[in-house]
Amino acid sequence: MSIQVPMSDALRSVVGAPSRATLLESSPRSRVWRVELRGGDRVIVKQAADGGGAGAKADGDARYAREVAALRLAARAAGAAGAAGAAGAAGAAGAARAGRPAVAPALLATDPAARVMVLEYLDDLGAVDDWMPAYAESLARLHALTGPADTGTLPAWSGPTAADAESFLALAKALDVTVPPGLPNELADLIDRLDPTPHHALLHGDPCPGNDLRTADGLRFIDFEQASLGNGLVELAYFRIGFPTCWCAMSVTGTPLTEVEDIYRSTWRGLTGTDVPGDLADACAGWLIRGDALVQRAERESTDHLARIPAEDFAWGYVSARERLLHRLNTVAALTRTHDHLHLLGRLSDTLATRLLHRWPTLHPLPTHGERPW
Secondary structure (H helix, E strand, O other): OOOOOOOOHHHHHHHOOEEEEEEEOOOOOEEEEEEEEOOOOEEEEEEEOOOOOOOHHHHHHHHHHHHHHHHHHHHHHHOOOOHHHHHOHHHHHHHHHHOOOOOOOOEEEEEHHHOEEEEEOOOOOOOOOOOHHHHHHHHHHHHOOOOHHHOOOOOEOOOOOHHHHHHHHHHHHHOOOOOOOOHHHHHHHHHHHOOOOOOOEEEOOOOOOOOEEEEOOEEEEOOOOOOEEEOOHHHHOHHHHOOOOOOOOOEOOHHHHHHHHHHHHHHHHHHHOOOOOOOHHHHHHHHHOOHHHHOOHHHOOOOOOHHHOOOOOOEEOOEEHHHHHHHHHHHHHHHOOOOOOOHHHHHHHHHHHHHHHHHOOOOOOOOEHHHOOO
């Protein structure tokens, strides 16, 4: 019986011939198989699919190129760049153990023409209640792998734009909240400070629960289709701002929040010899004003999602857009009460949060990190 998995002769010559393949659940943007090889090893085969719309092929090509480039950069964590592919599937885990713990699966082989990559198979050990410390450490280790010499290997992170700022201010007006006269300039300065050009951290792009696997060798991230280079703070901010690109938004507060941010910062400092650059309040404020961070990726860059808030409450996962926005408003308000550059945004955020609860009193807080869906 033929094995319906897109492995060319060239790929088979590197990793071996498949004996059985199982199609796994994945996003519409990719197809993923767990493949058993004739020698007994297992690998993951992933093929990037076309995106939607007129630029479908270009979108698929871009996502494939990003993931391959990011996985090659991530291989530095274990000191195994280039070694895993030569070793084959059986040698990938050993190559990782020979160095520091890996932060991503090893990339074993690629077929760019078919947008196919063969990855190390990872045994996921499953759920644990205290998942965040390992996540924070691996995230810092991932971010610290790249520097200025890597400029151009991945696109620069895309931050909020002037259009995002205008949409946020328009939302305030639509909810009958007065915008402080100096706030447009404050937001323009925020956008300038979030410019990724001076920063070169390896950003995952979508470091959500579910894109991390707990293995015997530590936590590994998967699905690097949106990877970029920028400031690691924009992903450290996920803990405070509610995991903004994730269907499973959640709240982290109190001692657990302090602990994971300390782990991230100390790990970064130990690897780079420097403190994490930038301002966490800026990173959280950047996520607040981005309407596209209220919807799943397939719906982004399509319409002004902040403008939808007064008229409708649209769901993504099990959390509504208004609930996501309320959490972000409260977070930014708390972070900026004494902030030198964001005090007007903080004041408006506090007022907007009150207005949301007054208009829609049944809004719920985000689930806590202990309620992470497995």
